[in-house]
Amino acid sequence: MSELSRNSVVERVSNRLLYVVSMNHAFNDGSVFFLSSLFPVVISLFGLSVFEVGVLVAVGYLVNVIFQPIVGRFAEKADAKKLLALGISVISFSVISFVPSTGFSTLLASVVLLRIGTSFFHPVGVSAITWTYAGKRLERALGFQSAFGNFGILIVFLAAAPLYLVLGWKSTFFGLGAVGFAVTLITLLALGRISIKRFSGDEQGGDSPNEKPNHGRFGIPTFFIVAGFASGGSFALILNFANIFLEGRNNLSTSEANLLVSVWIAAAFVGAIVSGASQKRFDRLALLSLYFFLPSVLVVLLVLVDSIGLVTLSLLLTGFTISGTYPLTQAELSDYLGREESKKGRSFGILFSAQTIGASVMGLVGGYLSEVLGLAHSFDVVVVSMLFAGGLTLLWKVRKPVSSLSSSGQVTSEAKRSQLMPRISRNSSGQSAGSSKNSETL
Numbered sequence: 001m002s003e004l005s006r007n008s009v010v011e012r013v014s015n016r017l018l019y020v021v022s023m024n025h026a027f028n029d030g031s032v033f034f035l036s037s038l039f040p041v042v043i044s045l046f047g048l049s050v051f052e053v054g055v056l057v058a059v060g061y062l063v064n065v066i067f068q069p070i071v072g073r074f075a076e077k078a079d080a081k082k083l084l085a086l087g088i089s090v091i092s093f094s095v096i097s098f099v100p101s102t103g104f105s106t107l108l109a110s111v112v113l114l115r116i117g118t119s120f121f122h123p124v125g126v127s128a129i130t131w132t133y134a135g136k137r138l139e140r141a142l143g144f145q146s147a148f149g150n151f152g153i154l155i156v157f158l159a160a161a162p163l164y165l166v167l168g169w170k171s172t173f174f175g176l177g178a179v180g181f182a183v184t185l186i187t188l189l190a191l192g193r194i195s196i197k198r199f200s201g202d203e204q205g206g207d208s209p210n211e212k213p214n215h216g217r218f219g220i221p222t223f224f225i226v227a228g229f230a231s232g233g234s235f236a237l238i239l240n241f242a243n244i245f246l247e248g249r250n251n252l253s254t255s256e257a258n259l260l261v262s263v264w265i266a267a268a269f270v271g272a273i274v275s276g277a278s279q280k281r282f283d284r285l286a287l288l289s290l291y292f293f294l295p296s297v298l299v300v301l302l303v304l305v306d307s308i309g310l311v312t313l314s315l316l317l318t319g320f321t322i323s324g325t326y327p328l329t330q331a332e333l334s335d336y337l338g339r340e341e342s343k344k345g346r347s348f349g350i351l352f353s354a355q356t357i358g359a360s361v362m363g364l365v366g367g368y369l370s371e372v373l374g375l376a377h378s379f380d381v382v383v384v385s386m387l388f389a390g391g392l393t394l395l396w397k398v399r400k401p402v403s404s405l406s407s408s409g410q411v412t413s414e415a416k417r418s419q420l421m422p423r424i425s426r427n428s429s430g431q432s433a434g435s436s437k438n439s440e441t442l
Helices: 003-032 039-046 050-075 080-097 104-118 121-132 135-190 222-249 254-280 284-304 308-337 341-372 375-399 413-428
Strands: none
Touching: 003 080, 003 104, 003 121, 003 135, 039 050, 039 104, 039 135, 039 222, 039 254, 050 080, 050 104, 050 121, 050 222, 050 341, 080 104, 080 121, 080 135, 121 135, 121 341, 135 254, 135 308, 222 254, 222 284, 222 308, 222 341, 222 375, 254 308, 284 308, 284 375, 308 341, 341 375
């Protein structure tokens, strides 16, 4: 096989992986917020308080906190394709388990099962992308797959309430479960001959001891913990509480409130793609600090002003900036880890656990503040956390330690491509020991 042909094969396989991972991200995040999009209905149908809604949110994210690092460790050794399919299958079963719900306790049990399933995607899917792409292609790929998570949420917020009105509770959740099983099947078929595993140290040239950075007491530097906490918490709190807040304050129906929140999600979709691609034009950390500071002002505008036009503008800019923090933070962590491929699975697992801890804590605190001070005050935690994260980002920019991705050890897209080509060539000709014939390995 010529070098040009091998390049073509590698790019085609890596792109197929990106599309399948993006599809999984869309269903994963859409299923997480499917119940959230129906929270106004849930409050009325099951007689829940806003605080109980906050408990559902907090417990769900707590489950992610527990399971994501565990899955991250498995992701370093197991075939990512199988883990992705397993996660989507668990999600599909959990969605169907919502059908016989009768109250808070049964809803909580289904939420726990759902969150076990959603603990798979982020450490597995994102790690698979970082093993496959490098450099600017990695930044664009991270933005692309992150955007599709928002796309899944957007579809849910646009479709859930109308589907409930037409089909009712049971058929709506049965339908989402069926979509999940279809995604599982597509994942297995599309990646059927591809084994998605990281390269071992000897295949990548290894890591010299002086190249490894100090990862801190949390496994990754505190900056990433705080950035993940603020991003994940703010993203989740707005998605879980904004439709309840807008429905009550602006006298909107659930569908109308969800439509406004969909504006926020659509902007988040664009923000993830644009931010992932814009890192080559702007200083990444300067842009990230701006994306933290702006929402703290915009959320105040959202709460204080009841003009639909200004509310829409605030939602557009807030969704764009908060979502943009995701690929920027992920790319910064990937650069910081550099050639330490063996640590990427668990490191991204820790980052996403920080995001889910933020979502859990801020969801619970937001629910409590809404009960004590009023629903508008549930957004106070977004303002405080984003201001703190923005300040810490500027501090990280100034005092950032030397990355393990040094100029002498940098793994470029071309270098990673050269690592992939021989393995695909051997497997395609059936010459690689211990591998199946005609398999393609990433």
